[in-house]
Amino acid sequence: MKKLLTGIFLFHSLVSYAQRDDQKMVLSEITEKVKHYYVDKEAYKKVDSSFQSEVKKGTFKKLNKNDFAALLAKKLRSDIRDQHFSFRYLENYSPEKVVDEKEKKKLHDFHNSLENFGFESVQRLEGNIGYINFKGFASSESSAGTLAAAMNFVANTNALIIDLRENQGGDNDMLLLFCSYFFDKKHYKKAKVGKMIKTTDSQWFRNP
Numbered sequence: 001m002k003k004l005l006t007g008i009f010l011f012h013s014l015v016s017y018a019q020r021d022d023q024k025m026v027l028s029e030i031t032e033k034v035k036h037y038y039v040d041k042e043a044y045k046k047v048d049s050s051f052q053s054e055v056k057k058g059t060f061k062k063l064n065k066n067d068f069a070a071l072l073a074k075k076l077r078s079d080i081r082d083q084h085f086s087f088r089y090l091e092n093y094s095p096e097k098v099v100d101e102k103e104k105k106k107l108h109d110f111h112n113s114l115e116n117f118g119f120e121s122v123q124r125l126e127g128n129i130g131y132i133n134f135k136g137f138a139s140s141e142s143s144a145g146t147l148a149a150a151m152n153f154v155a156n157t158n159a160l161i162i163d164l165r166e167n168q169g170g171d172n173d174m175l176l177l178f179c180s181y182f183f184d185k186k187h188y189k190k191a192k193v194g195k196m197i198k199t200t201d202s203q204w205f206r207n208p
Helices: 020-037 043-057 065-080 101-114 140-153 172-180
Strands: 011-014 085-088 119-125 129-134 159-163 187-194 199-205
Touching (some): 020 043, 020 065, 043 065, 065 085
Parallel strands (some): 011 085
Antiparallel strands (some): 119 129, 187 199
16 A cells, blocks of 8 residues: 555654754654554664664665655564554644644545555456455545445455455554454454553444
């Protein structure tokens, strides 16, 4: 999946910096965010150690802003082994700017539609085997129709291959909706623990 803009990423930092000296500030800020927001309370140590190692080697010095952001995203995902981390550089980003939520959702839905809401391909293979290459879970509200079309296409196959090798996650409700196609009755899905507000959210799915 190139990028599904769902706004549901576990950690999504949008940082702009004016000069290369500010790279250290960005690295420090990311480490602090991981420390305070990420579920694994020890993960920030891996991040800090990795960042400091790269600083000593001078890895970041010759990178432009976009390449710096791309490398940080790659390192976050590999160091913590969590593909939900995302990091981008925005040239004119202003944290004080008020974003209209309706317009934001409209923009997200538009970008997700360009990615076919995560459905890279849906096929019927030899032997009447269905195949779905699903690269990410966009908003369930906007992508439910595309999901229904994909599932209807493979409804009469004898077996189904669901390719999630490049799936980077996304909207949790969409995941539950997708899973619901495979169960006739209400089933317990998972309990989600929130570190900041210390809550546990139990979730279920049903057949659509």
